[in-house]
């Protein structure tokens with residue numbers, strides 16, 4: 001090789017984007033650095049601090065010198081706690097080796113896709129979808145095949161999936177509750193998709209990051225709990241959203257025997273496990289989990305309802321979503337229908353940060369994502385700023 005020539009980056013990165021949400025965040029940072037007040041609705045994390053008993057459990061682990069290498073798939077105490085939780089709370093029948101501890105939901109999803117995807121495989125996913133999923137699929141040189149959710153719900157989910165299924169289809173990515181819409185698939189819909197997966201011999205990667213953040217109606221049905229599904233489903237959980245632990249980077253995957261070795265191998269050769277004291281904190285979080293979540297749910301609900309009211313008075317049409325952290329309304333007539341342009345107007349002219357819906361797939365175009373998991377003051381101030389720009393713009 002001649003001097004000055006360099007090998008190119010691996011081809012697998014050709015079809016991988018780098019979070020567009022980060023671009024919004026960077027612009028927000030610029031405005032903040034310039035001393036501007038920004039009404040921040042672009043994020044995606046719980047508004048409250050991590051629970052004190054969880055922090056104390058990490059402190060205890062450090063004072064007990066629990067600071068050495070742990071088994072790469074997780075300390076036995078945490079794996080046992082996970083097993084108990086997924087069997088009783090989620091109803092997933094699984095063997096003792098099923099849980100693997102990972103560095104947050106993201107590593108679990110990465111390991112799950114890595115376990116299943118060969119180049120050229122196709123993945124069915126409902127759209128709008130959480131942005132990184134398409135990048136994870138692209139990284140593995142596989143193909144994301146989008147199934148528009150609203151139309152599929154009218155048509156019947158199985159029939160909509162059948163239309164997009166080819167001999168290359170390997171799996172369904174299933175995300176309920178959904179980011180960005182906050183929708184939850186019903187039990188009947190979940191059963192229909194499970195039956196489809198069984199009939200067609202497909203695997204399912206079920207992303208249940210928001211399992212605990214459901215504010216009304218029936219709880220989430222874990223697709224892996226349905227008959228014959230635990231054998232073909234890798235379920236990905238995270239402590240980030242349930243227990244306000246986004247920065248701890250702790251999650252877990254539950255996998256059937258046939259996929260366990262691959263998942264464990266990915267974890268072994270990427271991070272060699274999760275920090276040992278963090279795992280001890282995880283034992284406390286999962287043991288006391290339902291307590292924390294119950295305490296916070298009312299706070300989420302009231303934030304959601306206040307932001308919905310604020311958006312409605314600024315001319316948005318929106319019904320409160322049943323779950324997760326987000327509102328995903330259509331842009332009102334006084335904003336451009338192009339979601340990137342709409343988000344830009346709100347940020348530049350009213351210092352309101354949102355995420356353009358196009359980031360979540362073509363079905364998200366014409367929408368904006370607002371997180372309601374922010375302080376009460378942010379909601380009050382943001383709603384006022386929205387009302388002001390709505391009346392100024394409508395009167396132009």
Ligand SMILES: Cc1ncc(COP(=O)(O)O)c(C=O)c1O
Pocket residue numbers: 044103104105106107130175178179207209238239240241246250251
């Ligand atoms: C649908 C969905 N899955 C998984 C994750 C990953 O969560 P973690 O922060 O634990 O990596 C997120 C985070 O925003 C999410 O929205």
